[in-house]
Amino acid sequence: MMMDFLQLGLGRWLHVISGVMWIGLLYYFNFVQVPALAEAGKDGTGAGITKHVAPRALFWFRWAAVATWVFGAMILGINFFDAFLFLKPAYYPIGVGAWLGTIMIFNVWVLIWPNQQKILGMVQATDEEKTKARRVAFLASRTNVMLSIPMLFFMSASGGVFRTAVFG
């Protein structure tokens, strides 16, 4: 009983809190920061964002992604492989959500973060490398916005009455 409370109760709560921070910052980058930097580029006022805001936002963004995935895996517990390997039909919806989330965390750590370090000058890069890094990070970030839509659908349509209502 106590274990259920910790794994499912506390785990789901922390999964949602960290998930809100991760996806919230993802939406901030795409809906606010990218258009703001494009505007700021015209009058040269973007330095404040790239120097003070972006590194902090990226810090919470990438670690919230880790926390979200870890708490998600904790909730799945012994059913982890039922979901990821689609072993039981009841776990198909959360399995799809879990795979989408896993692709997204891969994008964060392998495509977005290393390229953002080049863009923000945290690691050395030539102008040509920075131009390429900008495009890769941008597309990976936009891919995550696109994937977040079905991911959140399958997350919210999984489990108990929600799954029955959506999938019959």
Next chain:
Amino acid sequence: MKNPLDSLWGTVISGLILTLILYNIVRFAMQ
């Protein structure tokens, strides 16, 4: 053809289409 991910609306619409496709696949697989 323009990459739909270059615009926010293109990204959101792509996400909705992907949701619809995946929903139907999963619903069919669960039957």
